[in-house]
Amino acid sequence: MMLSTLVASAQGRKTDNAMTDKEQIARLYEDMLRYMIAKDTVSLGGLFSDDSVLVHMTGHRQSKTEYLREIASGVLNYYSAQTDSIDITVDGDKARLIGRSRVNAAVYGGGRHTWPLQMDSKLERIGGQWKITWTKASTY
Numbered sequence: 001m002m003l004s005t006l007v008a009s010a011q012g013r014k015t016d017n018a019m020t021d022k023e024q025i026a027r028l029y030e031d032m033l034r035y036m037i038a039k040d041t042v043s044l045g046g047l048f049s050d051d052s053v054l055v056h057m058t059g060h061r062q063s064k065t066e067y068l069r070e071i072a073s074g075v076l077n078y079y080s081a082q083t084d085s086i087d088i089t090v091d092g093d094k095a096r097l098i099g100r101s102r103v104n105a106a107v108y109g110g111g112r113h114t115w116p117l118q119m120d121s122k123l124e125r126i127g128g129q130w131k132i133t134w135t136k137a138s139t140y
Helices: 021-038 043-044 064-073
Strands: 048-055 061-063 076-091 092-106 113-126 129-139
Touching: 021 043, 021 048, 021 076, 021 113, 021 129, 043 064, 048 064, 061 064, 092 129
Parallel strands: 048 129
Antiparallel strands: 048 061, 076 092, 092 113, 113 129
């Protein structure tokens, strides 16, 4: 996985030795993919607000707790991800991220397959850190 070239030209709040908001959000997206693959539900859970909602391609809505449980139990298995693009818009303490990655996974008892997965996410700065509050998965 690699950070999008968007990061190199990202603009937003920046202080000495600190990443811009867009850089932080791009890193959060890449971390999310890495933690999904590693089944690191503790680190992955830290990227989401406690009341976050995930909407799967099927329209099924999940809480953060249910999503993490399904990763831990092997219902959702992620093997690799290659990021194609990351588009980020920041408006104060709220942001929107549209990440597009080719994700190799086996989910809900289906066979292993690579999907062009788009994650359309809303984020909010909570306690000084960006957290995902809502995400909808689809293909692109």
